[in-house]
């Protein structure tokens with residue numbers, strides 16, 4: 001059974017005051033979430049305040065990025081040890097904004113994944129095609145390349161600790177989400193790949209999230225797809241009531257479990 005996972009990516013939003021208020025509201029709205037696991041990823045500077053608010057809460061803390069080295073002359077970077085020290089349990093890696101705006105490469109993302117796990121945290125490896133790549137029929141080729149490179153050299157135990165997120169670039173922040181059918185097609189493909197690079201069991205247990213214009217009114221239709229194991233939420237995670245609704249609508253419903 002794959003417990004649905006809902007992650008809020010606050011991106012570069014959140015002064016101390018705003019982060020405190022948002023984290024408190026999410027915490028209070030999800031005191032005992034049933035059938036869903038919830039994570040919020042504030043910007044680096046808001047991690048301490050969010051960690052304080054979420055101490056002992058059902059909502060876990062994640063970061064949006066990290067460097068792969070332990071320490072040293074890497075001006076402007078943050079190491080996995082620094083994040084682990086603050087109580088982060090998750091780190092988003094390879095988000096499309098990191099890949100496209102900051103030119104992160106697959107190789108760097110792969111090094112980050114290994115580093116995150118060395119510090120006991122879990123990576124959320126994001127993959128996704130641009131609009132142009134989809135138009136050219138390259139969706140599967142692109143996500144396959146990103147997945148294989150991102151997981152390269154990791155042991156099956158490490159892959160089992162990763163979460164994947166399919167985030168089509170054309171759906172991020174645009175208000176145009178992939179349809180449940182479009183997303184499910186890619187999720188099925190990714191699961192098949194995990195079976196190939198890992199094992200059938202691994203493919204059945206790994207969670208694959210969808211991200212890109214997830215809102216309270218489309219979360220349920222998306223997460224009802226058997227291969228969609230939760231959502232990665234950007235813009236809509238900045239409003240606590242909407243994010244809480246998304247988490248509740250993504251929860252596993254009674255009935256046949258996702259196996």
Ligand code: PGA
Nearest residue numbers: 172173212213233234235
């Ligand atoms: P969005 O962003 O929900 O604002 O489209 C998703 C993401 O970037 O993870």
